[in-house]
Amino acid sequence: MKVCLLTRFFDLRNAGIGRYSMELLRGLRERGLEVRTVSQDGGIPLGEGSVKYLAYTAFEIRFKIPSSDIYHACTPMETLWLGGKKRKVVTFHDLIPMLYLGMVQTHYAKNKLTRPISKNYFTFACKRAVKSDAIIVNSDQTARELTEHFGVEREKIVVTRFGISPGLKPKNKNDGIYRIGTLGYLDPRKRVGLLIEAFKEADLDAELVIAGKGVDMPHLKKLARGNKRIKFLGFVPDGELCDFYSSLDVFVFPSLLEGYGLPAVEAMACGRPVVTLADAIIPSDVKSHTHVCTPEELPRVLEEGKFKCDIKGNLKFAREHSWKKLVDRTIEVYEMVIS
Numbered sequence: 001m002k003v004c005l006l007t008r009f010f011d012l013r014n015a016g017i018g019r020y021s022m023e024l025l026r027g028l029r030e031r032g033l034e035v036r037t038v039s040q041d042g043g044i045p046l047g048e049g050s051v052k053y054l055a056y057t058a059f060e061i062r063f064k065i066p067s068s069d070i071y072h073a074c075t076p077m078e079t080l081w082l083g084g085k086k087r088k089v090v091t092f093h094d095l096i097p098m099l100y101l102g103m104v105q106t107h108y109a110k111n112k113l114t115r116p117i118s119k120n121y122f123t124f125a126c127k128r129a130v131k132s133d134a135i136i137v138n139s140d141q142t143a144r145e146l147t148e149h150f151g152v153e154r155e156k157i158v159v160t161r162f163g164i165s166p167g168l169k170p171k172n173k174n175d176g177i178y179r180i181g182t183l184g185y186l187d188p189r190k191r192v193g194l195l196i197e198a199f200k201e202a203d204l205d206a207e208l209v210i211a212g213k214g215v216d217m218p219h220l221k222k223l224a225r226g227n228k229r230i231k232f233l234g235f236v237p238d239g240e241l242c243d244f245y246s247s248l249d250v251f252v253f254p255s256l257l258e259g260y261g262l263p264a265v266e267a268m269a270c271g272r273p274v275v276t277l278a279d280a281i282i283p284s285d286v287k288s289h290t291h292v293c294t295p296e297e298l299p300r301v302l303e304e305g306k307f308k309c310d311i312k313g314n315l316k317f318a319r320e321h322s323w324k325k326l327v328d329r330t331i332e333v334y335e336m337v338i339s
Contacts, residue, residue, distance in 0.1 A: 181248040194277075
């Protein structure tokens with residue numbers, strides 16, 4: 001079986017989508033499939049920003065597509081030139097750019113000009129993408145949204161969990177420090193500033209650790225105002241994730257909007273309770289496994305340290321998130337489309 005895999009980057013430059021693309025490529029090749037790749041690397045020399053990605057998806061990609069048995073676009077954006085191809089599969093990670101950009105500021109839609117452009121271009125791509133032979137999603141919520149907004153037949157949608165690092169597992173914590181933590185790309189929709197303010201307001205002897213990098217870092221460091229109890233760790237590589245999560249007493253995920261929320265699942269895999277906020281738009285697949293409170297309640301919740309989470313149940317849920325299982329299920333989708 002010859003597979004053409006299309007994405008932006010097969011590495012972490014594209015964060016979660018890059019991870020998905022990279023792990024899928026590796027897994028397919030390990031199982032003996034002949035995989036030909038199409039990505040943004042090379043081509044028109046415009047850097048790696050939004051303009052380059054627009055040029056790649058709107059023009060450049062059409063000249064890179066090789067002949068294959070299966071064409072799999074890792075996001076709807078890579079389907080724009082697959083219209084004449086047979087046996088197409090597309091992965092939808094979420095519908096955030098279409099449904100929610102009006103309520104959030106994020107790194108790819110920062111102002112009143114870029115938000116409508118991003119929304120309309122993504123929606124246009126989605127209308128092409130839903131004509132694929134099969135659609136892969138990672139949450140029941142995205143499956144419902146595709147049916148509701150595009151009339152996609154539910155039988156065409158396959159829900160399969162995206163993977164997490166296999167090295168994540170519970171470890172004992174013995175340092176005696178009450179430690180609160182969060183992790184993710186630091187941009188405004190992640191609302192880490194809200195967590196910092198709640199931590200400062202709470203009356204407790206504790207430490208707040210913030211892992212990740214992003215455009216909101218200068219603002220967040222200003223909010224911390226040199227508070228020695230608040231520590232910025234920067235990017236945490238895969239090999240250190242288990243130690244990071246295991247160092248925490250609770251993982252707080254203050255994000256306003258998530259397509260899924262894998263950092264929360266990673267914390268669950270390490271046996272840690274997870275707190276999310278009541279106004280957050282996070283798929284119920286994940287949010288139902290967390291302790292939910294309002295932003296106003298967060299300081300008190302952190303003070304009390306009593307989190308309503310089924311740790312054992314969450315461990316079982318986290319183990320569903322396996323890259324091996326995802327690759328196996330993806331191959332089943334390919335075989336179904338070919339047959």
